[in-house]
Amino acid sequence: MMNYETRFTEAGGAADILEDDDVRARRRRRMFISVAVLLVVLLAGIWFFMRGQDDAALAEGAAAKSVPTVTVFIPGRQTVERTIAATGSLAARREMPVGVAGEGGMVTRVLVEPGQWVSAGQVLATIDRDVQVEQANSLAAQINVARADARIAQSELDRSQALLSRGFISKADIDRKTATRDSANARVRVAQAQLNEAQARTGRLDIRAPAAGLVLTRAIEPGQVVSSASGILFRLAKGGEMELLAQLSEGDLAATTVGVNATVTPVGTAQAFKGQVWQVSPIIDPQTRQGTARIALSYDVALRPGGFAAAKIISGSQNAPLLPESAVQSDEKGNFVYVVGKDNKIERRGVTVGEVAENGVAINAGLNGTERVVLSAGGFLNAGETVNPVLQKSAR
Known part of the structure; x- marks a missing residue:
């Protein structure tokens, strides 16, 4: 009996041990499952959170992109600076036309060319003077004759005055001889004046520059016969000074005053030249409704009279x-x-x-x-x- 119970007890104890192992195994499985579920839930939460952040960032980026x-x-x-634009023609500021001042004749020499500088009184061209020289020589000879006559008249007067005190000659004779002497001296002065006139006429056969300047044009050649009716033979720019005849509207002309600065750019060059308005036209052309502002310029080879140029006139400033x-x-x-x-x-x-x-x-x-x-x-x-x-x- 004791042995049976002992075996039963031992068998029951083994069964209890097996039952406890199964319970613990199930508990561990449930624990693992719970942990796995928690992990899945946690990962899902993290995923949804990160996706929400990305969506917010994308939304913000899209909103930012929509703002230009x-x-x-x-x-x-x-x-x-207030600038007035204008155009116009270049010209000599003081143009000097030169022609024949005397009686004229055949041109023997032309001494200058366009573009050459000349001084005041310089000979530009000469005219044949053979006839005038001979006339001057003749007048010079007449002076010598008149002087000889004057010397003879003075000698006769001196002798007559010596005889007057002795009573050999009358006072009337002295008066006649004095008149003869004075007449001879007058003829000397007349002959001298005629010679001076002839020499002056001969000197005017030289065509001279009236003032220092730049030769612009030449319309004369050796062998040409010229006279006072021949017109302009040379054109000179006094002192080489140039100007631009800028054409302005009525409004721009009213805003332009003498003394304001300007820049001038001739056609065909990018070079700009500084100038100054020296005269503003007092009238307006009734046809074009424009006036002229004359801009003074210093000489430069690029400034050719007759050429076209653009100007910018500084008429004032504002802040x-x-x-x-x-x-x-x-x-x-x-x-x-x-x-x-x-x-x-x-x-x-x-x-x-x-x-x-x-x-x-x-x-x-x-x-x-x-x-x-x-x-x-x-x-x-x-x-x-x-x-x-x-x-x-x-x-x-």
């Missing part, structure tokens, strides 16, 4: 914001610009355009120079639109 980026700059204020032309727009309401205001929103600003210079457009009214002005792409913007402004230090 524009380039702006702050113009400030600067001195802008104003200066914008590039791309920043200024216009519509039926007038000229305007876009500025970036508060909260980076676009504002339309009406402006009054002033002087148009090479580097931009002056704004007379509408801006004070401290605004952030949109440089370009204004045609794609609307007032009230939010933008991303990028500041540029200076307008190009």
Whole structure:
């Protein structure tokens, strides 16, 4: 009996041990499953969280991409010169036409060419003077004859005065001989005056420069017969000074004053020459409604009288914001610009355009120079639109 119970007890204990092992194994499986589920849930949460962050970032990026980026700059204020553009013809400031001053004749020599500088009184051309020289020689001989007659008359008068004290000659004879002496002296002076006149006429056969200057044209050749009716034989520019006869409208002419500076650029060259307005026309052409401003220029080989040239006349200056032309727009309401205001929103600003210079457009009214002005792409913007402004230090 004891052995059986012992075996039963031992068998029951073994069964209990097996049962405990199964329980522990199931518990471990449930634990593993729970941990796995937790891990899956945790990973799923992390995945959903990261995806939400990415979606938010994508949404923010899309929103950022929808805001346009524009380039702006702050113009400030600067001195802008008012420039008047004009065109006209170049000419000698003081042109001197030279012709025959004397009786003329056949040209023997021409001593100058166009483009040559001459001094005052310099001989430009000579005319044959053989006849005039012979006439002068004849008059010189007549002077000698008159002087000889005057000497004889003086000697006879001296002898008569010596005889007067002795009573051999009367006072009337002395008066006649005195008159004869005076007449002979007068004939000497007349002959001398005639010789001087002939020499002066001969001297006028030389065609001379009336003043120092530059020879512009020559219309005379050796062998040519010229006279006072031959017209202009040479043209000279006094002192080589040139000028531009700039044609201006009535409004521009009214804004131009004597003494203002100008630059002149002849056609065919990029070289600009500095000049100064020295005369403003007091009248307006009733046909063209234009007047002339005369711009004085110093001599240069590129300044050819009769040539065409463009001028820029500085008629004044103003202190104003200066914008590039791309920043200024216009519509039926007038000229305007876009500025970036508060909260980076676009504002339309009406402006009054002033002087148009090479580097931009002056704004007379509408801006004070401290605004952030949109440089370009204004045609794609609307007032009230939010933008991303990028500041540029200076307008190009």
